[in-house]
Amino acid sequence: MTPGNVPRVRILVAVKHVPDIQSERSLGPDGRMVRDGGDGTLNELDENAVEAALTLVEEAEDGEVVVLTVGPDDAVDAVRRGLQMGADEAVHVVDDAIAGSDAVSTARVLAAAVRRLSEQQPVDLVLTGMAALDGLTSLVPTVLADLLELPALTLATEVMVDETAGTVTVRRELDHAVELLRAPLPAVVSVTDSANEPRYPGFKGIMAARKKAVTTWTLADLGIEPDQVGAAGARTAVVAAAERPAREDRVLVTDGGDAGVRLAAYLVENKLV
Amino acid sequence: MTSPVLVLLDHAADGALRPSAAELVTLARPLAGDGGVLGAWVGDGPGPDALAVLAAHGVAAVHVVRPDADPALSAVTAEAVTAVLAATGAGLVLIPSTFEGKEVAAHLAASTGAGVVTDADGVQLEDGVPVASKTVLAGTWTTRCSVVGAPAVVTVKANAVPAEPVAAPREPVVVEHELTVSPAARRVELVERTERAPSDRPDLSGAQVVVVGGRGTEGDFGPIEELADLLGAAVGATRVATDEGWIAKEAQIGQTGVTVTPRLYIGAGVSGAVHHRGGMQAAGTIVAVNSDPDAPIFEIADFGVVGDLFTVLPQATAELRRLLG
Ligand SMILES: Cc1cc2nc3c(=O)[nH]c(=O)nc-3n(C[C@H](O)[C@H](O)[C@H](O)COP(=O)(O)OP(=O)(O)OC[C@H]3O[C@@H](n4cnc5c(N)ncnc54)[C@H](O)[C@@H]3O)c2cc1C
């Protein structure tokens, strides 16, 4: 894209910085996720959203991908990873007042940032992951869409954009049904981990990302009052959190020829069948 | 809380009530006080079978909402629930914790400002405030979360409470509502919806017993299915098995698949990767059969067998058939 030109498609991708799920994760005395363990990464499921955005822009042969995160200082690593994968720009909303937000107040901050980015240049699509692997509520994409007064197409396993018609169609697989949903652009679309295979940033991508800037916004930049977000703005609060005790009386047998019989006996004796 | 509690009654397109309905109604009863438990039924009204189940479990009134748009769209169902909330003054809404249910909850949060707790396995009232319990971080922590202000929305996992009938069932009052859906709820068009053919086996998410196969099956789910059918269990799988096409995608258990909380989970040829554990670690009893003594699933198994699933499972199935007669 040459400077000054309006890109054909402009896609925003909301990405979250989460503790690595392979690490020892814990909640603090305040019931909040401990996020200073140094084990944070880009939410794996958001890599699928970044991948979907990059693919759509490549197909359109002209366009721009902006990665956007809301989170503490470390969260900048999530958008940096997005830049390494190939995104063009990054925005990090950071403000101490955001700590303790629930899903709705997080969506509120994201919505303000999306609005601000749309004022700069029109946005065609806002992509998200299917869930953040820490909070795992899957609420944010739909709340975000509603706050922006945009259609929400969730859990896409396939995303098809028809530029001429100005629509996006997604395929999704639910427990009891398979659906095709369509909506006019702009729209919010969440993609699943079976939508694509995220690319791995190569050396070139990592070097190129170093030159890309990350814009930082505070709540004041977005015109959000601090009491609208964080613990103050949240309608849910964690009142207690405890690590689950390890399972007791565990049995491990090595098959010496009768393990199937012993397994059957275990199930019957413990009235499990 | 003396205000009524509203339960979103999940049902198939043909009107068959899903098992979550009786479970959520049971959970709602002690929370509802004089207000009673109300049901929200979106779409063509419940038939006699569904009404009988709702009566047996103590539903005081069923609010049937017929929207002029497809209730398969979550925004349409959310508007229907909002209409019932407005008509009844219910302070707490319980919704099944499926992907669709969580979407309805998200729309309610945006339109009413409700706080939402997802994936709860229990709800209590403390000083009149709903407090939901939930297991988080792949089943390794338990939390209790309060929802401030009305309405409060809680999505509840399958099997959180066993459905229990009431001592003195009464036919619920049926209240009909017509709903003209707003343009906002029509932003998304349902181009096509294909319901899956119902299987003879129980629904995975609500099943009491689940038998699961992973890569170790090498594509042969025979021993898994035989044991499952003897136990009346649902069949589940790891993502490796569904990605390989050995079994349908909807059988995937885990962080990005179905979350199960059965009384009994039996996994064979499953390593116990953290993505998989996220969807099953809260199961009552975990049994694992794996040829590798160092497989991570043994860290959480109540009964582990180091062995070949192709000999251990058939032997267990034969022995169970003998013991259970
Ligand atoms: C263990 C635990 C349980 C929780 N339970 C609840 C609960 O029941 N109800 C509740 O309201 N809150 C809950 N929270 C708080 C909630 O996780 C946070 O508010 C979070 O910022 C948003 O929700 P999520 O992580 O569930 O995201 P999801 O809704 O699962 O995320 C879906 C997608 O939205 C986008 N997204 C989400 N967060 C951000 C972000 N900060 N920046 C950019 N993009 C983002 C990403 O694309 C992501 O893939 C919980 C938090 C924890 C740690």
Ligand SMILES: Cc1cc2nc3c(=O)[nH]c(=O)nc-3n(C[C@H](O)[C@H](O)[C@H](O)COP(=O)(O)OP(=O)(O)OC[C@H]3O[C@@H](n4cnc5c(N)ncnc54)[C@H](O)[C@@H]3O)c2cc1C
């Ligand atoms: C973003 C993301 C999301 C994911 N979501 C999910 C999810 O929702 N659900 C999920 O399951 N996975 C998910 N995965 C994949 C997950 O990380 C693991 O790769 C997967 O769970 C492993 O499946 P498995 O146990 O079948 O295979 P493997 O890990 O290969 O384990 C196979 C096991 O079988 C044993 N075995 C082999 N032969 C035999 C035999 N004859 N008898 C007994 N045991 C035998 C082996 O010892 C081994 O332990 C996800 C991954 C990513 C990156």
